[in-house]
Amino acid sequence: MSEQFDRIVMQMRQGGMTRREFVGRATALGVSTALASAIFTKGARAEEAKKGGVIRVGMSGGESTNSLDPALAASEVPFQVNMTWGEMLTDVKPDGTLDMRIAEEVSSTPDASEWKFKIRKGVEYHNGATVTAEDVVATLKRHTDEKSQSGALGVVKGIAEMKAEGDMVTLKLSEANADLPYLMADYHLIIQPGGGVDNPTAAIGAGPYKVNVNEPGVRHTFTKHANYFDSTMGHADEVEILVINDNTARTAALQSGQVHMINRVDPKIVELLKGVPGVSIKAVAGRGHYVFIMHCDKAPFDNNDVRMALKLAINRDEMVQKILGGLGSVGNDFPINSAYPLFDDSIPQRTFDAAKAGELYKKSGHDGSPIILRTAPGAFPGAVEAAQLFAASAQSAGIPLEVKLEPDDGYWSNVWNVEPFCASYWGGRPVQDQMYSTAYLSTAEWNDTKFKNAKFDELLLAARGELDAAKRKSEYSEMANILRDEGGLILPMFNDFVSGVSDTIGGWQDDPNGELMNGRAQVRCWLNS
Amino acid sequence: MHPVLKLVAQRIALGLLLLLAVSAVIFLGVEALPGDTAQAILGQSATPQALANLREKMGLDQPAMVRYFHWLGGILTGDLGKALTNGQDIAQAIGQRLGNTLFLAACAGAISVPLAILLGLVAARYNGRWPDKLISGITLSTISLPEFVAAYFVIYLLTQLIPIFNPVAMVFPGMGFWEKLHAVALPVIVLVLVVLAHMMRMTRAAILNVMQSAYIETAELKGLSPMQVIWRHAFPNAIAPIVSVVVLNLAYLVVGVVVVEVVFGYNALGQFLVDHVAKRDLPVVQAVGVIFAGVYISLNILADVIAIVANPRLRHPR
Numbered sequence: 001m002s003e004q005f006d007r008i009v010m011q012m013r014q015g016g017m018t019r020r021e022f023v024g025r026a027t028a029l030g031v032s033t034a035l036a037s038a039i040f041t042k043g044a045r046a047e048e049a050k051k052g053g054v055i056r057v058g059m060s061g062g063e064s065t066n067s068l069d070p071a072l073a074a075s076e077v078p079f080q081v082n083m084t085w086g087e088m089l090t091d092v093k094p095d096g097t098l099d100m101r102i103a104e105e106v107s108s109t110p111d112a113s114e115w116k117f118k119i120r121k122g123v124e125y126h127n128g129a130t131v132t133a134e135d136v137v138a139t140l141k142r143h144t145d146e147k148s149q150s151g152a153l154g155v156v157k158g159i160a161e162m163k164a165e166g167d168m169v170t171l172k173l174s175e176a177n178a179d180l181p182y183l184m185a186d187y188h189l190i191i192q193p194g195g196g197v198d199n200p201t202a203a204i205g206a207g208p209y210k211v212n213v214n215e216p217g218v219r220h221t222f223t224k225h226a227n228y229f230d231s232t233m234g235h236a237d238e239v240e241i242l243v244i245n246d247n248t249a250r251t252a253a254l255q256s257g258q259v260h261m262i263n264r265v266d267p268k269i270v271e272l273l274k275g276v277p278g279v280s281i282k283a284v285a286g287r288g289h290y291v292f293i294m295h296c297d298k299a300p301f302d303n304n305d306v307r308m309a310l311k312l313a314i315n316r317d318e319m320v321q322k323i324l325g326g327l328g329s330v331g332n333d334f335p336i337n338s339a340y341p342l343f344d345d346s347i348p349q350r351t352f353d354a355a356k357a358g359e360l361y362k363k364s365g366h367d368g369s370p371i372i373l374r375t376a377p378g379a380f381p382g383a384v385e386a387a388q389l390f391a392a393s394a395q396s397a398g399i400p401l402e403v404k405l406e407p408d409d410g411y412w413s414n415v416w417n418v419e420p421f422c423a424s425y426w427g428g429r430p431v432q433d434q435m436y437s438t439a440y441l442s443t444a445e446w447n448d449t450k451f452k453n454a455k456f457d458e459l460l461l462a463a464r465g466e467l468d469a470a471k472r473k474s475e476y477s478e479m480a481n482i483l484r485d486e487g488g489l490i491l492p493m494f495n496d497f498v499s500g501v502s503d504t505i506g507g508w509q510d511d512p513n514g515e516l517m518n519g520r521a522q523v524r525c526w527l528n529s
Numbered sequence: 530m531h532p533v534l535k536l537v538a539q540r541i542a543l544g545l546l547l548l549l550a551v552s553a554v555i556f557l558g559v560e561a562l563p564g565d566t567a568q569a570i571l572g573q574s575a576t577p578q579a580l581a582n583l584r585e586k587m588g589l590d591q592p593a594m595v596r597y598f599h600w601l602g603g604i605l606t607g608d609l610g611k612a613l614t615n616g617q618d619i620a621q622a623i624g625q626r627l628g629n630t631l632f633l634a635a636c637a638g639a640i641s642v643p644l645a646i647l648l649g650l651v652a653a654r655y656n657g658r659w660p661d662k663l664i665s666g667i668t669l670s671t672i673s674l675p676e677f678v679a680a681y682f683v684i685y686l687l688t689q690l691i692p693i694f695n696p697v698a699m700v701f702p703g704m705g706f707w708e709k710l711h712a713v714a715l716p717v718i719v720l721v722l723v724v725l726a727h728m729m730r731m732t733r734a735a736i737l738n739v740m741q742s743a744y745i746e747t748a749e750l751k752g753l754s755p756m757q758v759i760w761r762h763a764f765p766n767a768i769a770p771i772v773s774v775v776v777l778n779l780a781y782l783v784v785g786v787v788v789v790e791v792v793f794g795y796n797a798l799g800q801f802l803v804d805h806v807a808k809r810d811l812p813v814v815q816a817v818g819v820i821f822a823g824v825y826i827s828l829n830i831l832a833d834v835i836a837i838v839a840n841p842r843l844r845h846p847r
Contacts, residue, residue: 058697063804064622065614147586149579201616216615217804218699218796244697244794248681252696253794256688259697409807410562445576 049507053527055236057516058250058259062243064217069200070190071143071150076263076515077243079187081220083519084239085126086190086205089117089136089169090181092430092518094511096341098181101230102131102191102206103169106181112465113176117169117184124227125193126210133164138195140171143188148200152188154438154445176465178472179431187519208234208523217243235507235526254279254500260527261505263515265498266381267325278503283327283496284510287339287428287435290323290380290495291331292373292390294488295420297450300371304486305364310371310401311350311490312357313394319492322389323382327498331491334480335426335435339494339512342432342469344477347484354397361399370402374415378408379423386492387423417448424448425495430513432476433464440483449488456482504528533837540833544826548819551826552604555818556597559811587613600815610812614805619816623798627820629700630797633713634782637720642775645725649732649771650764654755656737665733668726679719680792687715698793716793720786724778731774735767742766769836776832783828784821 061076070082090106091099100106103117123131140162143150150156161172173180190205203211206229209222222239242259244250247266254262255276265273270281294301294310301307316330329337332350336343375387387403394401406415406422415422429435438444441460442452456479463475483489497515501508507525511517517524567583584590603610609619648668652661671679688696698716700709739745740763748758787799798817805813 063808064801065612065804065808065810067615146578146582149583153576153579213701215701215796216617217800218794219701242697242699242794246792246794248684249696249792249794252684252688256692256696258695 049232049235049526050528051235051237051526053236054238054240055261055505055522055525055527056240056242056259057522058242058244058253058262059516060243060245060247060250060264062217062241062245066216067201068203068211068214070188070192070196071148071152071200073188074151077220077241079514080241080263080516080519080522081211081214082187082190083207084209084220084222084241084522085203085207085211086192087123087207088186088189088191089184091185092182092513094509094513094518096339096512098185102136103181103184108178108180110467111176112178112180112467113173115171115173115180117171117181119167119169120229121167123206123229124225125206126204126225127193129193131191131193131206133167133169135193135195136169136191137162137164138197139189139191140195142195142197142200150188152186155183155186155189155434175461177433178465178467179433182431183434185430187514209239212238219243233520233523236522239522241522251500254502257502260502261516261521261525262500263497264381265500267323267327267498270325270327270498273500280501280503282499282501282508282510284499284512285329285337285339285494286497286512286514287337288426288495288497289331289335289337289428289491290383290386290425290493291335291423292387292490292492293422293424293449294490295450296452296488298420300364300366301420301488303364303366305360306366306371307488308485309357309360309364309397309399310394312353312360313397313399313401314390314490314492315352315393316350316492317352318389318393319386323386324493324495327496329494331493332484333487333489333491334483335428335439335489335491336432336476336480337494339428340432340435342473342476344473344480347477347480350484352393354393357394357397357399361397368400370400371421372402372404372419373421373423374404374406374419375423376406376408376411376415378411379416380425380495383423390492417446427514433460436460436479437464440487440489451483451487451489453482453486536837537830537834540830544830547826548822551822552601552815552819553597555815555822556593556600556811559806559809559814560593562806562809596811600812604816604819609816612805612810612813614808614810614813619813622813623801623816623820625702626796626798626801629795630783630786630799632700632709633716633720633786633795633797634779636710636713636717637724637782638779640717641721641724641778642728644721645728645775646732646771648725649729650736650756650759652729652733653736653740653763654759656733661733664729668729671722672724672726674722676719676723676786676788677792679722680715680789683715683718684792687718696793698795700796713795716786716789716795719789720782724782728771728774728778732767732771735770736763739763739766765839768839772835772839773832776828776835780825780828783824 057080059077059080066078070086073079073082087101089101089103091101093099102120102123104120105118106115108115119131119133119136125131140156140159142148143152144156144159146153158173158175158177159171160174163170193204196202208225208228210225211220212223213219213221220241224234224237228234244253250262251269253259265281273279273281294307296302311333320326320328320330330349332347338345373387373391375383377384384405391401391403416424429438437460439446439448440451441447442457459475459479463472466472466475499516504527505525506528509517567580567587567589600610611617612619612622648664652664655661684696687694694714695712698712700712736759745758745762748762787803790797790799802814802817
């Protein structure tokens with residue numbers, strides 16, 4: 001027993017376990033709950049952050065076309081880079097609660113239509129200037145301007161009026177929004193001096209590291225910002241992010257010690273990597289999901305019987321096993337899972353039912369011509385294989401589903417949001433409101449299922465301004481049911497973030513908000529030895 | 530004018546004309562690609578409003594002909610413009626990448642060319658016997674291996690089993706020469722394996738071809754050793770075909786190694802080009818395309834000139 005116990009203590013010290021997990025496993029070995037809990041407290045404290053060294057991260061998802069302008073960040077590497085040098089008003093902690101960053105306090109009027117953010121005193125930028133309320137307003141204004149091409153335009157659009165007074169920023173919203181502090185954690189909204197209007201790519205921020213070398217698509221190096229305000233982050237002297245898009249080279253770089261962490265470990269090789277000494281695999285459940293989307297306004301998908309038949313004709317468990325290598329969880333045709341606050345876990349799980357699917361398909365009166373599902377290797381990892389599995393299970397239910405392979409090149413402009421049925425993915429959002437408003441509200445610009453439902457819209461707007469959590473939860477639950485039963489979304493699986501981490505790294509914590517500890521692994525972790 | 534100079538001048542003029550034609554073809558090719566820059570940059574997250582703004586900002590609303598001639602004027606004055614995607618100065622961005630491309634090609638060339646010629650000579654000397662068969666067998670198997678397979682093999686062998694090199698071969702300004710050599714060792718090994726066979730086989734064939742001549746028999750009869758016969762009499766007369774193959778392979782080392790670059794994360798021009806094609810960044814694609822075409826054409830001119838100079842019959846036309 002003691003050997004097993006040592007192992008879980010070890011694992012806990014490396015940060016791989018929450019208190020609940022640790023106590024659960026320790027009591028299973030016969031240790032009393034009180035003792036296990038005490039050991040956890042001691043163990044967690046025993047692991048103190050070590051200072052110094054160079055943390056190297058090898059990542060896929062970087063191109064030589066990347067920019068340092070936070071408004072334009074869209075892929076993994078720019079995201080990770082921006083999280084190294086920048087700070088937002090707020091952030092979201094791994095447990096889903098709000099983390100106060102540049103703002104140290106936030107309050108709202110009872111109807112959630114006006115919010116006040118108190119700016120933390122004495123936070124210093126890399127250039128020595130101090131973060132002011134005016135900078136915050138200027139930053140938000142820049143993202144509100146359509147010319148900035150900001151990825152956060154949809155987030156800041158709802159702010160009708162902004163005002164800076166002393167250390168207080170006041171935001172008046174055109175519609176009440178109880179989630180505004182969470183929306184301010186959007187990774188595009190990095191506070192820049194003067195809002196970054198003069199030079200958006202200067203990469204001057206208040207984050208823990210200063211940009212040293214910026215070679216897009218190759219590497220990004222950083223040195224410690226000496227006057228960083230938060231002593232719990234930024235342990236290494238230097239950080240390097242190397243762009244290694246090739247899966248094999250990235251894995252080899254981790255194994256040979258050239259880098260300390262990598263993102264996007266291929267699910268196919270996870271089992272092989274588990275046996276490699278010095279390296280551990282972190283599969284973290286997140287909010288990202290892989291989907292097949294039908295346009296609700298185009299034949300034959302304008303018929304809910306066809307949509308429901310297809311939803312019942314997909315084998316979700318098989319997808320999770322074969323496409324994700326078990327590193328994920330089944331979806332239930334609405335884009336929310338237990339990683340979101342206010343998730344209703346009582347909604348029944350939809351399962352594969354060939355008989356019922358065939359019945360509904362017959363009832364729909366579809367003429368039996370092939371239903372074309374378009375996919376491409378880049379739609380999501382394993383999208384082609386997933387589509388083929390889907391076609392096979394649908395055909396077994398008597399639905400003539402056929403896969404059409406499209407090229408990666410131009411997929412997001414020629415197929416996605418254009419063709420009525422295709423494979424796609426979503427990265428998830430910090431709160432339910434943002435996910436639903438982005439893609440399922442009738443008027444949403446990225447409503448890629450063309451789902452228009454008045455009752456759903458009404459509930460969404462009501463929930464947005466609702467400060468009573470119980471009521472809000474029931475509204476979200478009702479919306480989930482509407483979308484699940486009438487929407488054009490087929491959501492077979494939520495994918496885990498799978499990263500590889502060297503055992504020399506301390507301080508790792510699973511974070512469902514994003515890959516590699518929501519972009520901050522290089523900032524929150526440290527080097528042992 | 531000396532006939533050789535005239536020939537060389539003709540070749541260069543033809544090359545420039547060819548380059549112009551190539552630039553037009555590249556432009557047309559990129560224009561014909563589906564999708565557009567604005568959509569490619571904004572990706573899945575594009576809204577129609579943001580797309581329209583971006584197109585206008587990048588001048589994509591102007592007709593293609595106008596953009597082509599505008600760019601052509603720029604390149605003649607040495608101004609390659611700015612990348613549409615991240616606003617970097619193209620000439621500057623390409624400069625360093627081109628340096629890396631040439632460094633890798635030079636390292637691979639410096640090893641593979643002498644090695645291939647030497648092996649070719651040895652194979653010709655022992656024509657049909659075991660050294661010939663061994664050399665041909667090995668080099669033909671390495672050329673038959675796809676580059677990425679060879680790359681994964683050397684990564685496994687030299688970073689995991691015998692960890693003496695790094696799997697990621699990035700080089701940066703500020704690295705010392707030996708440090709750089711150590712970094713690029715793996716891609717160089719792979720490239721040498723890939724280009725060796727072609728040059729070796731051509732050297733061997735060209736020498737064997739010359740060996741049939743009467744003057745070789747004379748040389749043998751006057752008592753020279755077989756290696757001396759090959760080195761002093763056969764090799765000089767086989768230079769033209771060998772040079773043309775060598776140059777072809779050098780051109781390949783510069784323009785055709787994107788797969789190797791990607792596998793080793795080597796920051797050179799090939800990967801840079803692919804990224805910008807994916808984002809429909811026309812000015813960058815054009816610039817890199819023209820550089821690649823320029824390298825290819827000038828190396829071929831060089832091969833022609835060397836063949837002319839090395840060939841007495843072309844050097845002294847009757």
